[in-house]
Amino acid sequence: MATIKVENITKIFGNRPKEALEMLKEGISKDEILEKTRNTVGVNNASFEIAEGETFVIMGLSGSGKSTLIRCMNRLIEPTSGEVWVGEDNITKMKPEELRNFRRHKQAMVFQKFALFPHKTVAENVSFGLEIQGLGEEERMEKALEALDLVGLKGYANQKPGQLSGGMQQRVGLARCLAVDPEILFMDEAFSALDPLIRKDMQDELLALQSKMNKTIVFITHDLDEALKLGDRVAIMKDGIIEQIDAPEDILRNPKTEYVARFVEDVDLSKVLTAEGVMVKAKAVARPKDGPRMVLRKMREAGISGIFMVSRDDELIGYINADNAKKAVEADQKDVENILERDLVTTSPDKTLNELFELMATASIPVAVVDENNKFKGLIIRGSLLSGLVKEEYSHDDE
């Protein structure tokens, strides 16, 4: 339903947008257009699709056009050209009445400076969207309190926003959006005005909320760490142009342009890369029916000194060391039961390298990566951990 499709959105600020648009199409640069027409190119031909339930982060420095782009998506700013689709609805073609309905029911927006109404109480602020929808007083308050409960501020319903700290105010801003239960959540630098520690809390809370609610989130930020932490995919913008759209890891490991490469240079990879990103596929696995000889042969063929045993459904069972397998063969044992180590160190795919370092320090065998159903995904050896930290040089190809 709520897939968002942005097609060739361009926004030009100034009084000669048509002229500037033509120049832009001819490939004339933003600076030259500014000089000749005094018009500013805010967003230049942005296109992307956001899946339902995805957290899509648009990252860029100030002046990169990210705030303009997000506002084009709910037409707080009219795009000069291009189209925005939400599901089957063409947002850019909507009449005022339809647009109001879209804004009331399908989406909500969190703002950098909170933009809470100082003359209303916290509860009244949270119920604002519902009031605009035309809900009755009682239902409004009920839903507002529910939303406040979600962000942990139920006890503050009757205070004025001015009495709350920045972090709490933004929770109110978030609750104001959640109260209308929108399909899409637009978040414009929502955490940028907060202290680093509180910002981190809010990020964690958003992730926790999102895992429960599964909304489509469009998140704007100028903070790369935040982008990488929150985003399922990240779009990096510069001068109104989207430079790259990729999953956080791909952005880090394969920056497509020089700009992105310079940007991600200083990122502490160990905080961003996950077990899934650095694990290697097992060259061979043992099956429960395999005897010691079979196991040993598999190891020899793959050139490894140990092997994980997994069930038919890929569930992790245990680990067999080559030395032990050899001894079992020499002792002419029929099965591997007494050489199978079942007590293993494992990790989930989304653990960051930072957390893995500790695991690796204590583990004597490779660490197995298993998902929540104990399915074997791959393994992490010390070598893969280190090579994960070395970024591949970006290759500049203009395709």
Add this chain to the structure above:
Amino acid sequence: MMTSSILNPLDFIPQIPIGNWVDGFIQSLRGLIGPITRIISAFLSGMMGLMSDVLILIPPFLLILIISAIAWKLASQRVAAFSFLGLSLIYNIGLWEESIITITMILVAVFISLLIGLPTGILSTRYELVHKIVWPILDFMQTMPAFVYLIPAIFFFRLGVVSAMIATVVFSVPPVIRLTGLGIRLVPEDMIEAATAFGTTDWQKLTKVQLPLAMPTIMAGVNQCIMLALSMVVIAAMIGAGGLGAVVLRGIQRVDLGLGFEGGVSVVILAIILDRITQRSKDANE
């Protein structure tokens, strides 16, 4: 003589009859809108008469208590105490009825000023054209000496309370328009954007966000409006407005310092009460 004329070429230009033109314009206008002015006149004097009759009917002591209670509610204990003592003094020196007339005139004039001023102020923020037309007129209205308004008012509405009322409205409406416009313009852009993002109509935006947030500034305009109305109501005694202004005017005509002072003090008392009540309710909104 000759030399002075040569040195001053402006003397060769015949005098431009601005006065005659305005005269003629007003005269012809009077014929055109005569019926309208009669309706306005009847409406205003009816309203005034009714209101002052009601206020006069209330026993003075009860009215003093009511006003003091309002002062307590909207402002503070001190203002309430001052209102009680001040109004009692006015009653004591025998200017109660005159004060009631003055208060009535102020209330009606302020009511009409708000009726005209609030929508005009709001419209000026919506349409740049309204702003461009209204603002120079306001500048003109505010710099023109107050007495001048009395003359056309007499022309259209004859000597008396109604003319005084019209002149008072013209004099006191500018701050309402200006500060309403200013207050709405001062509402932070991000509030408006947030309201828009939630799908508000223009009317919802105005009533739920802009007006409440502009209220402190608008109340400052109302406060100024009341003060200006009070000062004009006194001046308007010259065209037969009655009330405390008439007392002051009598004092001037008879060179009766005592009488003039009593009238003046009463005006000051009313001014302080009205000012404090409206100012404090402005603060409370912030």
